Amino acid sequence: MKRSSPWAIFAVLIMFGMPAYAEQTAEEILKAVIKIRSVIPREAHTASTLGTEREGNGVLIDSKGHILTTGYLIIEAETIEVFGPEGKTVNATFVGYDHSTGFGLLRANQPLGVEPMKLGQSSKAKEGEPVLVAGYGGAEAVMGARIVSRKEFTGYWEYILEDAIFTAPPYANFGGTALIGRDGSLLGIGSLFTQLAIPGLGSIPCNVFIPIDLLNPILDDLMTVGRPRKAPRPWLGINSEEAHGRVIISRVTTGGPAEKAGLQRSDLILTVNGKAVNGIADFYRKVWALGNAGVDVPLSILQGIRLRDLTVRSADRYQFLMLKPKKRI
Numbered sequence: 001m002k003r004s005s006p007w008a009i010f011a012v013l014i015m016f017g018m019p020a021y022a023e024q025t026a027e028e029i030l031k032a033v034i035k036i037r038s039v040i041p042r043e044a045h046t047a048s049t050l051g052t053e054r055e056g057n058g059v060l061i062d063s064k065g066h067i068l069t070t071g072y073l074i075i076e077a078e079t080i081e082v083f084g085p086e087g088k089t090v091n092a093t094f095v096g097y098d099h100s101t102g103f104g105l106l107r108a109n110q111p112l113g114v115e116p117m118k119l120g121q122s123s124k125a126k127e128g129e130p131v132l133v134a135g136y137g138g139a140e141a142v143m144g145a146r147i148v149s150r151k152e153f154t155g156y157w158e159y160i161l162e163d164a165i166f167t168a169p170p171y172a173n174f175g176g177t178a179l180i181g182r183d184g185s186l187l188g189i190g191s192l193f194t195q196l197a198i199p200g201l202g203s204i205p206c207n208v209f210i211p212i213d214l215l216n217p218i219l220d221d222l223m224t225v226g227r228p229r230k231a232p233r234p235w236l237g238i239n240s241e242e243a244h245g246r247v248i249i250s251r252v253t254t255g256g257p258a259e260k261a262g263l264q265r266s267d268l269i270l271t272v273n274g275k276a277v278n279g280i281a282d283f284y285r286k287v288w289a290l291g292n293a294g295v296d297v298p299l300s301i302l303q304g305i306r307l308r309d310l311t312v313r314s315a316d317r318y319q320f321l322m323l324k325p326k327k328r329i
Helices: 008-014 023-031 216-225 257-261 282-288
Strands: 034-040 054-061 068-069 078-082 088-096 103-108 131-135 142-155 159-168 178-180 186-200 204-209 238-243 248-254 268-272 298-302 306-313
Touching: 008 178, 023 159, 054 216, 068 186, 078 103, 088 216, 103 216, 142 186, 142 204, 142 282, 178 306, 238 282, 248 257, 257 306, 268 282
Parallel strands: none
Antiparallel strands: 034 054, 034 078, 054 068, 068 103, 078 088, 088 103, 131 142, 131 178, 142 159, 159 204, 178 186, 186 204, 238 248, 248 268, 268 298, 298 306
């Protein structure tokens, strides 16, 4: 593998008004960005939507070999490999996953010979600030960007990320990338590519990063039990789209609570527990306000030309997933 040039790092740092670190320090910061490759069983629930072979990035965050990434790269993984500096390959173990934030945690089974990246404070990262987006590969995998927005992001898979970090221009291999601040600390983990509406400019392509401040409250739980200890939110097992404030089901998870209750693709959600729905975020919050996973969710829907009232017995999404599949012999 070609050795990264510290001068390339400096060029990006200076361009974006960041401090010029010592050469070795700049290189060491980027060595903490690790490549991840995972294999998922064909029978896994996420195999049909996320694939059985996944590849992306992660960040070494402590001396015990824990690597932080975006959860979809490793969830339901049968085997995981990580690649350190100079292409060193090490097997890794799934540690934990948090659906609410989207964080995934794994652990290298052998030392990678890398200093962990310092965790920063994403609450201090403001709109307009310059940042570095770093994937695996040293200076050649670094790109300068700016924070273009700090606001809520709503995902179609029953997901809301409050105070998400939006950056532009977009980074192509965004999954699990490191968002690095002025002081060289980790501000967030790359999760998505999206379009963001900017007044006066229209829609611009950008990335969504999970703020690092969301990690500390759940890190110990991820390391010890593999998931947050708090009671899980009710999960329906649907994907949704929004049009003019209306919520339309775009996909129903096979074997999930919504399918069992009779919900179908193209159904229009009208109310939750008798209360009108106005957009996807409002829909999710009305469902979550009913209680914890397992609570009954009364819905009024338009199914074709037929108005229907039905009740979905919600579930714990973690119990639906194969978080630690058995390896084939």
